[in-house]
Amino acid sequence: MSIFEWFFERNNPGPTGTVETYHHKLYWPRIWILIAGTAALMAFLFFIYCVPLNHLETFEIGNACLGILFSIAYLVTSYYIYVKPDYNNMGFLGFIDNPFKYTDDVNRFMLFFQALLLPGKIISIPIVNMFSLLFTARKSNN
Template identity: 30%
Template sequence: MSLYEYWCELDDPQPVGNIEVNTKHVAQQSKWVVFFKLIAASLMTAGLFGVPLYFLPLPVWQSGLVSAGFAMIYIGMAFLFIPHANTDNMGWLGGMVDDPFHISDDWNRALMFYHAVLGPGRFIAGTMLDVACLLGVAKSDPIAVPDEAYQQSMGYSANYSTANATMTELPSEQEELTNSGMSREEVNQQRYGLSSARFLINDDE
């Protein structure tokens, strides 16, 4: 990163990813999938808890408290914040070489890095919520179906339904002429507000 990249970015901005703030979780319904996820998450948690416990130069109980606090903060941040990199702007050669004229590719690579770093914590958090929903301690967020998403976007109430909708067939032009008793020229004048209908076909001529 450099000031030159920053100034070039101001002149020619490139797409950058974002960080999603996540507060929802759709629980896994299969008990067997939750079981295998629980085994994998337990191994991840053991490693996440054991590494700081082993390397911290503190008594065992203090190292345990620090490790537990670190694990809780990491898992919470991994669930709440989900980095999304814009993979169309990763630098030259697919991100292997830095773009010296833009700084946005550095940000996208950083977002991808943090997405990978927070991935295990996000998996552990999701597994914990799956187990809680399976035991009835928590409730899963519903899966938004297209009809519900449409109702939410249009601002319709929850009782909105198209089950009782009816279709009305508009009368044809010939039926309108017959019922009105007017010529086509007069109907077009009334419909379109034309003061002269000389450019329209007149059936009376």
Template identity: 30%
Template sequence: MSLYEYWCEQYDPKPIGSVDLNTEHIAQTSPGVVCFKLFAATMMTAGLFWVPFHFLPLYGWQSVAVSSGIVMLYVGIAFFFIPSPDTDNLGWMGGLINDPFHYSDNWNRTLLFWHGLLGPGRFIAGSILDTAAFLGIAKSDPVPCSEEYFAERYQPPEGVSTANATYAELPAEASPGSDPRLTREEENQKRYGLASARFLINDDE
């Protein structure tokens, strides 16, 4: 980053992505999908384990312990921290050429790199949680849905039981600690991926 890029950025700021803290997971419910993800995650975990196990100058149980710790640390970081670059500001030609007038594109490309690097770890963590929810060891987080879907699925005149469904209505106003620059719809879009979400549904109980 040059002083010229810094000066131009102050004069004409461009959007920069963020690193989001993730504590939620909506589990897959299809047995076929869960089994496929578990198999793929097992293969990926074996590959991740082999790299430090093969290259670290350790032997025996020490190599196994250190390699296992590295894999668990990587998977944990990948699940809890999600780099979210602003893909509209990656530089010129989609990020192939650096923007000489701004430094924000450098940050977004860095976030994009880490987003891809942590991708396998997020997949492994999600597969573990999917399997745990499928076996009944853990519960999935509620699924965001629109008011229209809620009325159609859970409030029909007749024919659908809601005995096993629990729901919570999202707050009408921005929650404390949220970004004051975002509207309620924008906050729901960022957190739940659905701007029109009004209810959180959980029918796994």
């Protein structure tokens, strides 16, 4: 943060986005939830299977377990955390830094964090909704 940003926005900062926890419920037909969930689960398992094969000569079971745990933690984080930046305060033309505001830096960082979590959302949301659908169908059959 530069001295100009601190001086001009010290008393009246601009709007910034929000970070929320959110449970993503898909309102799709059941067959599409099953198809999307199966495809996302297969993509995740393919990723888990292929990552250790790239480093087969240095493969250790501890590193593989650590990679799987970090992948699952990333999916859980990206499922529950919803970052929503304020798109009206992103700097000049949406990407050029405004030297007199620090809140546009915060919003651009939130946009970066939102993009970082997007692949995890694409994988985790269909998987969780598929398991939710399967477990509620199983409970209703009993």
